[in-house]
Amino acid sequence: MEMVVSDLAVARGGLIVLAGLGFTLRGGRALILRGPNGVGKTTLLRTLAGLQPAVAGEVSLPPESLAYASHADGLKATLTVRENLAFWASVYGTGAVDAALDGMNLRALADRRAANLSAGQKRRLGLARLLVTGRPIWVLDEPTVSLDVASVALFAGVVRAHLAAGGAALIATHIDLGLDEAEVLELAPFRATAPAATAGGFEEAFL
Amino acid sequence: MIALLVRDLRLAFRAGGGFGLGLAFFLLVAVLVPLGVGPEGGMLGRIAPGILWVGALLACLLSLDRIFALDFEDGSLDLLATAPLPLEGAVAVKALAHWLVTGLPLTLAAPVLGVLLNLPAGGYGWLVLSLALGTPALSVIGTFGAALTVGLKRGGLLLSLLVLPLYVPTLIFGAEVVKRGAAGMEVATPLALLAAITAAAAGLLPFASAAAIRINLR
Numbered sequence: 001m002e003m004v005v006s007d008l009a010v011a012r013g014g015l016i017v018l019a020g021l022g023f024t025l026r027g028g029r030a031l032i033l034r035g036p037n038g039v040g041k042t043t044l045l046r047t048l049a050g051l052q053p054a055v056a057g058e059v060s061l062p063p064e065s066l067a068y069a070s071h072a073d074g075l076k077a078t079l080t081v082r083e084n085l086a087f088w089a090s091v092y093g094t095g096a097v098d099a100a101l102d103g104m105n106l107r108a109l110a111d112r113r114a115a116n117l118s119a120g121q122k123r124r125l126g127l128a129r130l131l132v133t134g135r136p137i138w139v140l141d142e143p144t145v146s147l148d149v150a151s152v153a154l155f156a157g158v159v160r161a162h163l164a165a166g167g168a169a170l171i172a173t174h175i176d177l178g179l180d181e182a183e184v185l186e187l188a189p190f191r192a193t194a195p196a197a198t199a200g201g202f203e204e205a206f207l
Numbered sequence: 208m209i210a211l212l213v214r215d216l217r218l219a220f221r222a223g224g225g226f227g228l229g230l231a232f233f234l235l236v237a238v239l240v241p242l243g244v245g246p247e248g249g250m251l252g253r254i255a256p257g258i259l260w261v262g263a264l265l266a267c268l269l270s271l272d273r274i275f276a277l278d279f280e281d282g283s284l285d286l287l288a289t290a291p292l293p294l295e296g297a298v299a300v301k302a303l304a305h306w307l308v309t310g311l312p313l314t315l316a317a318p319v320l321g322v323l324l325n326l327p328a329g330g331y332g333w334l335v336l337s338l339a340l341g342t343p344a345l346s347v348i349g350t351f352g353a354a355l356t357v358g359l360k361r362g363g364l365l366l367s368l369l370v371l372p373l374y375v376p377t378l379i380f381g382a383e384v385v386k387r388g389a390a391g392m393e394v395a396t397p398l399a400l401l402a403a404i405t406a407a408a409a410g411l412l413p414f415a416s417a418a419a420i421r422i423n424l425r
Contacts, residue, residue: 049289052425068289072282076214078221083214090210091290129286 001027001062001136003168005048008057009192012043016055019192023185025168027136030159030179033172035187041172042071044187045141048170067135071142073126077115081106081125084114089132100131103158105151119146127155130162138162138169144177153178208292208300215304218277225273229266229309230316236262237320248325255324256334256385262320263313263338264345264378270309271349272366274301275357275420284357288424294417302343302350302413310342326389333388337401341381344405347412348373354416358423376404 002024009019017040025031033041047054049068075084085097101107104124114122123146130138138159144152156178159169163181171177219226240258241251278284287297317338318331326334352370356362383397 046285049285051285051288064291066289068286070282070285072285074281074283074286076218076281076283078218078223079214083217087210087214088286088290091287091292093291 001065001166001168003048003059003061003066003137003170005059006057008044008047008059009055010040010043010047010052011055012040016192017043018187018190019056021057021187021190025137025170027166027168028163030163030169030171030182032177032179032182032184033170033187034174034184039187039191041187042141045139045170045172046070049139061137065135066137066139067130067133068139069126069130069141069143071145073122074129075114075122075125078113080111080113081117082110084125085128085132088129092133092135094132094134096132096134100128103131103161104128105154120148120151123147124151124155127158131158136167138167138171140169140171140173142173143171144173144175208296211287211292211297211300212304215301216307219304219308225270226308227312229269230312232269233262233266233313233316234320236265237323241323241325251325252327252389255321255326256330256389257382258324259317259321259326259334260337260341260378260382260385263310263317263342264374266313267309267342267345267349268367268370268374270305271353271370272356272363274305274350274353276353276362279357284420285424288420294420295413298350298354298416298420299347299409299413302347302409302416305350306343306346310338310346314338314342326385329391330385330389333394334385337381337384337388337398340398340401340405341377344377344401344408345374347405347408348377351412351416351419354419354423357420377401380404 004024006022008021009016011017023031035041045068046052048059049066082097085100089095089097101110104127106124106128109117109121114125117125127143143155147155159179162169218224236258244251275284278287288294314335317334321331321334349370352366355369356366359365380397380401384394384401387394387397
């Protein structure tokens with residue numbers, strides 16, 4: 001179980017933002033992506049998740065192994081916390097709803113509608129979704145936004161447990177998660193220097 | 208897949224989910240047209256098949272932009288696209304959910320509203336049958352339009368313009384079935400064409416819709 005990225009170039013809005021990027025992520029390891037705003041962290045993660053094609057380079061990872069968590073939590077406001085999780089659990093074919101509720105300390109909120117949660121509680125629910133996916137590689141985009149200190153620690157514990165179970169995590173974040181064992185990848189050196197080339201030629205401009 | 212269907216139906220029936228919007232619009236059309244046209248029974252009966260079909264079509268159109276826009280806004284469309292569900296299947300399920308929430312109630316309510324429009328007695332069975340055959344095509348074509356415009360702010364106008372010409376064949380053959388049925392004529396040809404449109408749309412468009420979503424999510 002490992003994700004190998006070699007010589008990857010990714011583009012946002014037709015402009016190449018990152019080029020020549022390569023790293024290997026093995027089971028049990030975490031990799032933290034850092035870089036200033038706009039360097040291409042989200043674009044990179046969306047490319048790895050398969051939501052957009054890479055301009056160049058290769059990403060190799062085992063099939064059906066990746067769980068992606070974006071800025072948005074993908075919650076349905078009129079469903080309860082438990083219903084939101086149960087939906088994703090059945091999409092991924094796992095039944096780990098209760099474990100996920102306990103893991104992100106949502107047990108007391110289980111029957112509350114997502115509309116009535118605070119921003120931090122919504123974020124916790126969004127992260128609890130990762131636990132019901134049962135996927136080994138987590139790709140997380142700013143997972144700690146609007147979490148308080150206690151919840152960040154809780155989340156770091158969840159990630160650590162995931163790593164201990166042989167999983168891997170790729171996390172784009174600006175704050176210190178307290179994961180001392182994680183490697184840090186600074187993205188700024190991979191910033192594409194010549195932004196002139198467009199990603200997909202003429203047709204891409206219309207998509 | 209079933210989980211997605213259950214979730215979409217649950218969302219539709221909960222507060223603010225939009226269930227009943229199309230039905231209410233259909234009811235408005237069927238109530239207002241007789242008032243506007245006047246009490247001349249023969250005239251109403253003649254235009255009833257067309258009015259009922261146009262009403263059902265516009266009622267379908269009303270809720271199309273909700274199919275993907277809400278999922279796009281809260282990020283669940285991204286997550287669905289990375290989930291183990293094939294996107295083609297997810298799109299087909301969403302079209303089915305839209306039909307169950309819009310097309311099916313319209314089909315069931317149509318005979319009652321036919322009375323308001325003085326539809327001739329022979330037309331009721333054909334009205335229900337033609338709507339049952341034709342409204343799935345409206346949902347599937349509409350889902351394709353929604354997939355093309357997902358991510359556009361205020362894409363509703365563009366969506367209506369894109370989808371309307373695609374709705375025309377269904378409208379023509381659907382209304383034709385009811386018109387001929389009410390007059391006691393042979394209906395096999397328009398009925399077969401209506402069914403063919405629905406079958407082709409349901410078989411092909413989910414693939415086109417999934418491709419459109421993949422491009423729009425980039």
